[in-house]
Amino acid sequence: MKHSLSRFLSDYGMIFVLLLLCAFFSVATYSEQSPAGEAAAKQVISAIQQQFGKTPRVLVAASDQPGDTAFAASIERELAASGGQVLKTVRGQPKEAREALAKINAAGGKLDAIACTQVTGAWLLFSDLKTDFPALGEPRVITPRSYRWPNFLKSENMLNIANQIAVIAIVAVGMTMVIITGGIDLSVGSLLALSAVLTAGFIRDFAGGVNASFGGMLLACVAAITLCGIIGAFSGAMITRFAIPPFIVTLAMMLVGSGLAYILAKGQSIYQIPDSFVWLGRGADLMSLPNAVVLMLVLYALAHVLMSRMKLGRYLYAVGGNSEAARLSGVPVKRVLMFAYIASALLAGLGGVIMASQLKSGSATYGNMYELYVIAAVVVGGTSLSGGEGKMLGTLTGAFTIAVIQNGMNLTNVESYTQKVVLGLVILGAVLLDKIRHAR
Amino acid sequence: MSAAEPLLEMRGIVKSFPGVQALRGVDLSLRTGEVLALLGENGAGKSTLMKVLGGAHRADEGTLSIDGRVTPFDSPLDSRNAGVAVIYQEFNLVPGLTAVENIFLGQEVTRAGFVARKQERERAAALFKRLGVEIDLDVPCRRLTTAQQQLVEIAKALAFDARIIVMDEPSAALTSHEVERLFEIIRDLKRHGIGIIYISHRLDEVFTVADCVTVLRDGRNVGERPVAQITRNQMIELMVGRELKDEFPARAVTLGAPRLEVSGLRRGRAVRDVSFAVRRGEILALTGLVGAGRTETARLIFGADPREAGEIRLDGNVLALRSPQDAIAAGIGLLTEDRKLQGLVLRHSVRENFGLPNLTWLSRRGFVQLGQERTHFARYVDQLRIKVPNQEQRAGNLSGGNQQKVVLAKWLARNCDVLIFDEPTRGIDVGAKYEIYLLLNELAAAGKAIVMISSELPEVLGMADRILVMHEGRVTGEIADARRATQEQIMQLAVA
Numbered sequence: 001m002k003h004s005l006s007r008f009l010s011d012y013g014m015i016f017v018l019l020l021l022c023a024f025f026s027v028a029t030y031s032e033q034s035p036a037g038e039a040a041a042k043q044v045i046s047a048i049q050q051q052f053g054k055t056p057r058v059l060v061a062a063s064d065q066p067g068d069t070a071f072a073a074s075i076e077r078e079l080a081a082s083g084g085q086v087l088k089t090v091r092g093q094p095k096e097a098r099e100a101l102a103k104i105n106a107a108g109g110k111l112d113a114i115a116c117t118q119v120t121g122a123w124l125l126f127s128d129l130k131t132d133f134p135a136l137g138e139p140r141v142i143t144p145r146s147y148r149w150p151n152f153l154k155s156e157n158m159l160n161i162a163n164q165i166a167v168i169a170i171v172a173v174g175m176t177m178v179i180i181t182g183g184i185d186l187s188v189g190s191l192l193a194l195s196a197v198l199t200a201g202f203i204r205d206f207a208g209g210v211n212a213s214f215g216g217m218l219l220a221c222v223a224a225i226t227l228c229g230i231i232g233a234f235s236g237a238m239i240t241r242f243a244i245p246p247f248i249v250t251l252a253m254m255l256v257g258s259g260l261a262y263i264l265a266k267g268q269s270i271y272q273i274p275d276s277f278v279w280l281g282r283g284a285d286l287m288s289l290p291n292a293v294v295l296m297l298v299l300y301a302l303a304h305v306l307m308s309r310m311k312l313g314r315y316l317y318a319v320g321g322n323s324e325a326a327r328l329s330g331v332p333v334k335r336v337l338m339f340a341y342i343a344s345a346l347l348a349g350l351g352g353v354i355m356a357s358q359l360k361s362g363s364a365t366y367g368n369m370y371e372l373y374v375i376a377a378v379v380v381g382g383t384s385l386s387g388g389e390g391k392m393l394g395t396l397t398g399a400f401t402i403a404v405i406q407n408g409m410n411l412t413n414v415e416s417y418t419q420k421v422v423l424g425l426v427i428l429g430a431v432l433l434d435k436i437r438h439a440r
Numbered sequence: 441m442s443a444a445e446p447l448l449e450m451r452g453i454v455k456s457f458p459g460v461q462a463l464r465g466v467d468l469s470l471r472t473g474e475v476l477a478l479l480g481e482n483g484a485g486k487s488t489l490m491k492v493l494g495g496a497h498r499a500d501e502g503t504l505s506i507d508g509r510v511t512p513f514d515s516p517l518d519s520r521n522a523g524v525a526v527i528y529q530e531f532n533l534v535p536g537l538t539a540v541e542n543i544f545l546g547q548e549v550t551r552a553g554f555v556a557r558k559q560e561r562e563r564a565a566a567l568f569k570r571l572g573v574e575i576d577l578d579v580p581c582r583r584l585t586t587a588q589q590q591l592v593e594i595a596k597a598l599a600f601d602a603r604i605i606v607m608d609e610p611s612a613a614l615t616s617h618e619v620e621r622l623f624e625i626i627r628d629l630k631r632h633g634i635g636i637i638y639i640s641h642r643l644d645e646v647f648t649v650a651d652c653v654t655v656l657r658d659g660r661n662v663g664e665r666p667v668a669q670i671t672r673n674q675m676i677e678l679m680v681g682r683e684l685k686d687e688f689p690a691r692a693v694t695l696g697a698p699r700l701e702v703s704g705l706r707r708g709r710a711v712r713d714v715s716f717a718v719r720r721g722e723i724l725a726l727t728g729l730v731g732a733g734r735t736e737t738a739r740l741i742f743g744a745d746p747r748e749a750g751e752i753r754l755d756g757n758v759l760a761l762r763s764p765q766d767a768i769a770a771g772i773g774l775l776t777e778d779r780k781l782q783g784l785v786l787r788h789s790v791r792e793n794f795g796l797p798n799l800t801w802l803s804r805r806g807f808v809q810l811g812q813e814r815t816h817f818a819r820y821v822d823q824l825r826i827k828v829p830n831q832e833q834r835a836g837n838l839s840g841g842n843q844q845k846v847v848l849a850k851w852l853a854r855n856c857d858v859l860i861f862d863e864p865t866r867g868i869d870v871g872a873k874y875e876i877y878l879l880l881n882e883l884a885a886a887g888k889a890i891v892m893i894s895s896e897l898p899e900v901l902g903m904a905d906r907i908l909v910m911h912e913g914r915v916t917g918e919i920a921d922a923r924r925a926t927q928e929q930i931m932q933l934a935v936a
Contacts, residue, residue: 327744
């Protein structure tokens with residue numbers, strides 16, 4: 001028991017670093033929160049009903065900000081359902097509220113409460129209702145209560161982090177396999193751009209552009225990913241057949257892939273894509289989780305099973321741990337390496353499709369420097385560049401660590417140049433931690 | 441030729457490594473202008489002794505004197521300052537640098553901090569002229585032939601006025617013509633008063649070039665004679681020396697039909713036309729000196745290296761082996777000599793190492809049956825008495841004997857028909873050795889064909905049913921009745 005715990009710690013120690021970072025940014029972004037939309041409406045309604053029973057007479061005052069639409073609509077609906085009466089809903093400026101109040105006042109109607117957001121509750125006009133509109137009978141201004149909560153921990157922010165890192169994390173699945181075999185794949189960033197350009201180009205040229213059907217878009221994506229896979233197979237063949245170091249082969253493919261992307265896109269961005277194409281990158285179908293994040297989680301689950309439970313996974317580790325010993329034990333080393341490079345390229349292709357979907361366009365500038373972020377995620381996740389060691393879930397942790405640091409620094413208003421410096425040091429620190437832990 | 445004071449005097453040199461006592465008090469003395477042949481079986485301590493002289497290892501006890509003065513030999517630099525140059529079998533040249541750059545590496549001729557290239561070139565040219573050879577001074581050393589690289593090493597030694605030159609198996613990779621020229625150079629060096637320590641397995645050469653011999657056995661010197669007063673057979677007796685003890689389990693042999701037959705195996709200079717057969721239930725020993733081509737032959741049979749020619753049959757069927765994967769699928773297993781580099785993934789757990797060749801049958805639809813893997817491995821841990829705290833222990837943390845047992849376990853579980861053991865007991869203590877011998881006997885009794893590559897002659901004599909001796913890539917002799925063979929008989933064939 002004690003043994004397995006220490007093993008878990010050494011395998012997933014980075015999780016604790018990640019949690020620590022989350023705690024830090026939570027404290028750093030702890031601040032006043034004002035509820036908005038339906039949450040605010042709920043609070044206001046329950047306060048009104050507590051004070052004035054089931055049938056209050058209410059004026060709703062909301063600003064013309066988009067978030068307030070839900071607030072106003074929700075209050076109208078809820079109060080009507082429970083038998084209350086919304087005399088008027090004001091959307092806009094204090095002037096309009098004054099007119100509404102004057103009207104009610106002139107008609108001699110009573111008013112129990114004015115349901116406000118935090119913004120409208122502060123309007124000066126509400127401060128002296130007794131003298132201004134005596135006929136109303138001292139209505140109470142009800143505003144939602146503010147509370148304190150870290151900006152970092154808000155659910156929108158957490159989803160935002162997951163969504164931003166999804167592409168890098170997905171590409172990192174393939175990179176982890178490659179690095180575990182003792183190799184490296186520098187071409188993923190370029191393949192990502194190439195795939196985005198190909199996808200967008202195929203949709204524009206062959207699937208009918210903005211009127212493309214679902215089947216057409218699907219075919220375009222599959223074709224783009226497949227082409228990336230073929231480039232991965234080419235890299236793998238160069239590495240296994242001619243024993244050229246992976247660094248060199250994939251460096252060459254990085255240039256080739258990027259160049260091809262620029263040629264195909266003619267240096268421009270391809271945007272003749274139907275609106276429905278953003279489903280993959282921006283949609284959120286399952287329990288309000290973004291689709292890209294769901295896809296990422298599914299891929300990690302599959303890859304984890306592959307690496308820890310399947311023969312192929314065992315072979316990937318063995319090739320990286322000692323390729324000669326693996327070969328002499330009957331492991332088909334070349335085929336295993338081919339698999340790793342093809343998988344990496346396919347996942348880079350998929351990353352490109354997701355990015356094209358997120359941005360609803362394809363451009364050769366996508367994925368610039370991504371190979372380095374992807375490698376950083378893998379390495380921060382505890383995978384050794386010398387091969388044979390590493391965990392798929394470690395990479396996920398690594399990707400999130402990077403995302404959390406970037407997001408946290410954005411929230412705390414650290415400027416982007418400083419962010420780079422910090423991120424670089426964090427990567428170094430993470431690997432150093434790993435070394436120290438292994439030296440023990 | 442005899443000077444009063446010995447040039448080099450090594451006294452009572454002791455050196456031990458964890459678990460092994462490599463040198464147990466060796467004496468050696470070398471006079472100026474003398475060629476001393478250092479002889480001994482593999483593992484007798486020759487290399488260790490020369491590494492002490494070269495400053496690569498530090499002696500635990502004992503002294504080294506140059507011209508009668510005790511001198512520290514704590515680092516390669518000390519050794520060089522004392523005038524010692526060691527030319528290792530794998531040369532110490534930087535492949536990408538030219539001959540001139542290599543010769544003056546670490547002793548560059550400089551003027552005001554800049555390398556005086558012209559001066560270096562002239563001196564290098566003069567050195568090669570003295571050696572009577574012509575070498576292109578401008579090509580990187582990797583483009584030179586083996587013989588030329590050796591000459592660069594000798595020139596490098598002369599460039600810092602070495603007075604003692606150690607040559608470790610200098611003729612191993614040379615053609616007979618090149619060897620002749622090497623001997624001329626050695627004679628010339630002698631005339632200049634340089635002392636030479638010459639290590640070789642080729643006894644003929646010893647008689648040609650050496651003045652006296654020192655024989656090591658088990659880390660001790662067992663004889664020092666002038667060459668004129670010793671015969672070839674006496675040398676071999678001194679080298680082999682020890683008596684056969686009862687360290688091998690007895691076994692009843694029942695030989696069946698031929699199981700593995702190889703004919704005409706060929707690959708470069710390492711394996712030249714090797715043919716033999718092993719029968720069911722037979723243990724065939726493949727012996728010879730290091731570099732005789734035994735391991736290379738095994739690798740060809742196992743598909744680890746591509747063969748240029750030759751046929752491999754298993755139970756009469758010709759096998760088209762192109763990789764170890766094919767060989768294993770056909771039922772051939774190879775337990776490599778170098779466990780750390782070729783046998784185990786040291787950073788992975790012993791269980792994972794055990795599983796590696798067995799995953800083909802330990803997995804269903806691509807998924808490893810972890811439970812099965814654990815159960816099977818646990819059985820072998822018991823059977824072979826492998827000392828591991830648990831199955832997740834890293835292979836690299838085990839002792840040599842336990843590592844070898846893990847390798848054994850992984851191949852036993854594979855249930856091969858033919859098993860090739862390359863130096864199965866190297867670096868293993870006596871108790872574990874006996875267990876491995878028992879296992880070899882059991883496997884043979886179960887009808888498997890066993891090929892045992894071994895340099896330890898007592899082991900060969902004690903375990904084998906039949907002995908093949910190799911020399912320079914060829915089978916130079918077969919001893920059909922291993923029970924009646926002697927070590928001398930084998931050595932005669934091995935140094936043919």
